[in-house]
Amino acid sequence: MxxxxxxxxxxxxxxxxxxxxxxxxxxxxxxxxxxxxxxxxxxxxxxxxxxxxxxTTLKNSSENQNRMIGLIIPDIKNPFYSELAANIDKYSHQHGFTILLCSSSSNDQKIEDLCKMLITSNVSGIIIATSHDSSYPHFNYSPCPIVYIGDNDGTAQGNFVSTDNYYGGYQGLRYLYQLGHKEIIYFGWHENSIAHLNRLHGYQAAAADCNISERRFDSTFPYSSIENGYLLAKKLFNTEENFTAIFAASDTLALGVMQAAEECGLHIPNDFSLLGFDNISYSNLPKINLTTIEQQKKNIAETAVDLIMKNSKNQEEPKNHTHQTFRPELIERFSCRILT
Incomplete structure (x- = not known):
């Protein structure tokens, strides 16, 4: 209606x-x-x-429900989320749905307001991809199905689709260690993100298993971006820290590291190896060639849409919430080298 x-x-x-x-x-x-x-x-x-x-010109039946899916992402400028949105849009279109895309600017109140707007627009469901954990508990009242793209610490109710970020953090450290690196900085962890915390925990577990010291350079910024990676890297390069490799918490942070390194006269991978996380499209550009941990964006997008379609058809059935995870994969390019 x-x-x-x-x-x-x-x-x-x-x-x-x-x-x-x-x-x-x-x-x-x-x-x-x-x-x-x-x-x-x-x-x-x-x-x-x-x-x-x-x-009353619209009949009140599931057949005439708007074939729209609301999609809320934190930042349209963030390459990971824009690429995730493109995958969601493509798959939704194949199934006869239109995406109503909203950007929350990582603001919890704005996310709640956008959810209310989408509910009154009679969407078939809402997909929320958020970088802030505090967004999760607010929408259990929704009359339409909601799917969260992100990690769940076990306290939030709902359907979740995510990357196995712990495994990705573990895999990244092990890869660098196998190349001969022992002074590996985990770069850019920030608070209020279970996904980033799980990546850090994976890194820490691998460091313990490899019997090397944990090295961190945490972010004071609330979110990851190229600019924040650049500013953070400039601070790191002005310290007395010794390292042979940087494991960046996201590809956008890694791109910022590259920019700062070029300005400081540092060469990747000759002066230090650099590993990212996400595998955004920029990572494969000829002058970047970033080795990274790839999130399965296509699988995540399609699973989220499938959950919306399934639950929108069975809204009166008891809700059995699910959390589906996808293991990330290492994509080797040319930003890491073997230490001799």
């Missing part, structure tokens, strides 16, 4: 007047299960009193 606003009051006002949640109003207006018939009638009566008019 489409709700046409006839007065200045919004659905939050309707929810307050009815003494129910925002989600209950959405369920009532879209004829979704989850509320009593008495509450539904009361909400419709308040809508009528406040000037809401229900557009």
């Amino acid at each position: 489409e709700v046409i606003h006839m007065k200045s009051k919004n659905i939050k006002d309707i929810a307050k007047l009815a003494g129910v949640s925002y989600a209950s109003v959405s369920r009532a207006l879209n004829n979704k299960p989850g509320i009593s018939e008495e509450t539904r009638k009361r909400i419709f009566q308040i809508c009528k009193q406040e000037g809401y008019r229900i557009n």
Whole structure:
């Protein structure tokens, strides 16, 4: 159903007047299960009193539900998320769905506002790819299925699709160690991200298994970007730290390291080896050739869309939440060298 606003009051006002949640109003207006018939009638009566008019030109059936999937990503400029969105869009289109793309700017309140907007747009489901863990618990009330792309520490409810970041962190350190490196800096870890924490834990476990010291250069920035990687690398190069390899927490950070190294007259991999994480498309450019840990973006995207399609068809069945993970793969290029 489409709700046409006839007065200045919004659905939050309707929810307050009815003494129910925002989600209950959405369920009532879209004829979704989850509320009593008495509450539904009361909400419709308040809508009528406040000037809401229900557009009855759309039939209230699953066949006429908008074939749209809402997609919320933290930053459209971040190559990993833009490439992930492209994969989601391509696969959704193959199945007759259109993507409504939103950028949250890594702001939790904006994510919640975008979710509410998408719910009132009667989307078939919402995919949330977020770099901040605090975004996860807020949307258990949603009348439409939600799938999170990211790690779950076990405290959040819902469907999750993610990379095995612990394995990726472990794999990266082991690779550099096998090349002969022992002074390996894990570069750019930041707080509020389970994915980044799991990568760090994998690195730490591999360092312990290889009997080498853990070396870290943590980020003071709330998210990863080329610019933040550049600024952080400039700080590192101005210290007395000795290292033969840098394992960057993301490819964007690694690209920033490359920029800073060039300005400082350092050559990769002659002066130090550099390993990234994500395998964004930039990593394979001729002048970059970054060795990296590849996230399976295509598999992650298709699995998230499949979960939306499956759960949108079976909304009245009991919810059995799932967490599907994909192991990352090492992509060898030319930014790492064997120590002799």
